[in-house]
Ligand SMILES: [Zn+2]
């Protein structure tokens with residue numbers, strides 16, 4: 557797990573939400589279980605994000621967004637035919653290419 561504040565405040569302490577904590581008759585901590593995952597930044601109160609889970613989600617999004625391999629598009633600036641999987645900039649004029 558790698559928690560970061562979604563507000564990017566740099567806070568390094570987080571509070572687990574929805575965790576059920578078991579205590580003994582003296583209030584001593586015994587055990588806990590996560591009823592539902594969720595954390596907030598103790599510094600600013602923003603929701604925290606678990607970075608260790610993000611790469612998988614970003615991969616899934618990238619895969620969904622990716623155009624078919626080898627697709628060619630025309631540069632809107634210089635009209636060079638560019639292979640999309642070669643990069644997101646026109647190799648001829650350096651214009652950013654928008655993949656529809
Ligand atoms: Zn924060």
Ligand SMILES: [Zn+2]
Nearest residue numbers: 631634646649
């Ligand atoms: Zn171009």
